Amino acid sequence: AQSVTQLGSHVSVSEGALVLLRCNYSSSVPPYLFWYVQYPNQGLQLLLKYTSAATLVKGINGFEAEFKKSETSFHLTKPSAHMSDAAEYFCAVSDGSNNDMRFGAGTRLTVKP
């Protein structure tokens, strides 16, 4: 069985500051890992994904994440937060075979001016 744990249900940063959203995974097989963003009353938008290629994955809107097998982590970062980054972020894991995903509880990012 696979699962992800997102540390911190709410993260608040100042505009221009580093964004770090934490995700740890558990998987019995090599995982596929994803970060999604959800704006209020909208569906999910894929930010980036790890599928066993490069461990440092770059996504849209300046976000990136690094797969660290030794730490079973896939933390999401962005060097400089923008007001438009305020949203809910979900980490997810899949084994790639049957395509169903398991989501973390989500982290709400607030960006202060």
Place this chain on the structure above:
Amino acid sequence: GAVVSQHPSRVICKSGTSVKIECRSLDFQATTMFWYRQFPKKSLMLMATSNEGSKATYEQGVEKDKFLINHASLTLSTLTVTSAHPEDSSFYICSAPGRKQETQYFGPGTRLLVL
């Protein structure tokens, strides 16, 4: 790119009525679709896997007689919430896998409010 649509985007109904939510894959075929439920300020919970031409597979704890799923074609899956009650109020999201196994395309979601 591949797109998944959902209809309706928002529905309000009276308690005891049934509501049908459609999930369509646009410009691609999906033999499998997934239905998720999201409670306010909570994560997505996988409810069931919809299989074209066969019965859906439900996750543990999800009432299959309550949440009827029909995957009648390669581009359409429907979720019917039968005899809806206020506790069924939620945000329902579907997804369909793309050609690359790891790619999932999510619909925009349907917000259900049962009065």
